Amino acid sequence: MGRASLLLLILLALGFFFATYNLVTMVMHNRSVGKWIHDDSNGAMFFDPVVEMPEDAKKLKIAKIPFHVAMTATDAPYSKWQCRIMYYWYKKKKDLPGSDMGGFTRILHSGKPDNLMDEIPTVVVDPLPAGLDRGYIVLNRPWAFVQWLEKATIEEEYILMAEPDHIFVNPLPNLAHGVYPAAFPFFYIKPTDNEKIIRKYYPEEKGPVTNIDPIGNSPVIIKKELLEKVAPTWMNISLEMKGDQETDKTFGWVLEMYAYAIASALHGVHHILRKDFMLQPPWDLEIGKKFIIHFTYGCDYNLKGQLTYGTIGEWRFDKRSYLRGPPPKNLPLPPPGVPESVVTLVKMVNEATANIPNWDVE
Numbered sequence: 001m002g003r004a005s006l007l008l009l010i011l012l013a014l015g016f017f018f019a020t021y022n023l024v025t026m027v028m029h030n031r032s033v034g035k036w037i038h039d040d041s042n043g044a045m046f047f048d049p050v051v052e053m054p055e056d057a058k059k060l061k062i063a064k065i066p067f068h069v070a071m072t073a074t075d076a077p078y079s080k081w082q083c084r085i086m087y088y089w090y091k092k093k094k095d096l097p098g099s100d101m102g103g104f105t106r107i108l109h110s111g112k113p114d115n116l117m118d119e120i121p122t123v124v125v126d127p128l129p130a131g132l133d134r135g136y137i138v139l140n141r142p143w144a145f146v147q148w149l150e151k152a153t154i155e156e157e158y159i160l161m162a163e164p165d166h167i168f169v170n171p172l173p174n175l176a177h178g179v180y181p182a183a184f185p186f187f188y189i190k191p192t193d194n195e196k197i198i199r200k201y202y203p204e205e206k207g208p209v210t211n212i213d214p215i216g217n218s219p220v221i222i223k224k225e226l227l228e229k230v231a232p233t234w235m236n237i238s239l240e241m242k243g244d245q246e247t248d249k250t251f252g253w254v255l256e257m258y259a260y261a262i263a264s265a266l267h268g269v270h271h272i273l274r275k276d277f278m279l280q281p282p283w284d285l286e287i288g289k290k291f292i293i294h295f296t297y298g299c300d301y302n303l304k305g306q307l308t309y310g311t312i313g314e315w316r317f318d319k320r321s322y323l324r325g326p327p328p329k330n331l332p333l334p335p336p337g338v339p340e341s342v343v344t345l346v347k348m349v350n351e352a353t354a355n356i357p358n359w360d361v362e
Contacts, residue, residue, distance in 0.1 A: 064174075065158065065174045066100050066101065066174070067102055067156050067176075068103045068104070068105065068158070068160065068224075069102070070148065070159050070161055071086060071104075071106050071162045071163060072109060072163070073108055074109065074137065074140075075110040077325050077326070078319075078322065078323045078324070079164050080114070080116060080326075081322065081327065082164035083164045084119065084120070084356050084359075085167065086162070086163075086164055086165075087104065087106070087119070088356055089168045089352065093168040093170070093171045094171075098173055099172060101160075101171070102155070103156060104120075105121055105123055107145065108122050108124045108125065109140045109144040110127060111125070123148055125144050125148055125151075126143075126147065127140050127143075128140055128143055132239070134242055136253075136255070138253070139238050141256060142234040142259070145161070145227070146231045149227065149231060156224070158221055158224065159223075160172070160219060160221045161217050161218045161227075162219055162292075165295050165319060166219065166294055167349075169292065169344065170289065170290065170291050171291075172291045175274050175277060176221040178223075179226065180271065180272050181223065181264075181269065182222075182274050182277065183213060183215040183216075183219070183273060183277070184219050184273075184277040184278045185273040185274075186214060186215060186216060186257070188254065189254065190214065191209045191210070191261065192209050197250055198258070200244065200247065201259075202262050206265070206266060212264075212265045213270065215257070215260070215273070216254070216256070216257030219277055220260075226267070229267050230263050230264055230267050231263075233263040233266055233267065234264075237262055237263050238259040242255060277290070277292065278290060278294050280293075280296065280297060281293065281295060281297065281299055281345050282297060282299045282301075282341070282342055285339035286340050293348070295345055296319070298317070298319075298320065299317045299318065299345070300312055300318070301313045302314050302335075305334070305335045305338045315334050315335055317334075317345065317346055326360065328353075329350070331346055331353075
């Protein structure tokens, strides 16, 4: 009896040990991979974009997955000087640790070459037929991407859609994951607040309006094959929206952004929303670990360093001050008390203008 009891105790102990080991192993495994989902199309594993990616999952990425930087532009002086600064900082950040930036293309939708062809890698595409944009030049952007994707040879699997008023402040990794593009969420893109209008282009049978992401087309990092599907729809919806008086009046200057968001949803494309993708002075105060400065807003301050937005400040930096030509070199820095984001922006503009040859040439 004593021997049998001892043997039973040993067997129970071994069973408990193996059960505990399996449980610990399962927990550690789940902690290491996070919440991943399986893509049956190619057997790959992708992280659920709705959930924050844990730090240990981020370390699983070993190989670089480069993306092509594609910037649409016009041949106006206002566009040219911004493109030159943008390309300068692309070159400065491209090969730094943490960067997945690959090749670069300025998609020039003027229909003819300009004097920056030798300075910036450029593909010339046609503008929309005269009068079709109705004075809203941004409508040329989706048409430019449709043409570029048809005629260009792009080595990278992914594309970053960028704009001239973007400055790379930190090396940019590929924020997309498999079939999930990465995009910046804009606070003023509110599909649910405009359901009545959006239903003209996104019918109820397609699903709830919440399927539409609060984004524009830029910045977005997306698989090339997905963009090839979305771009023609984006172009057609943009033109249709511009032709509808109610839509045009409601969406105004962000009409083309809504068109991209709706076109993506129609194709079942959902984006990972990355607030760290971009910062926008003067509203975002710190650089931190963000990747792109978007200098679309005017920065106006008094000499005490207080923001005077809506009123021209005693100190200001506003890209619209330089519609007819480039800003001068060595712009004065803002007064003490102005946020880091604005100070950094001006310093980066000054560095670029000091080092770009023939800066004063339009």
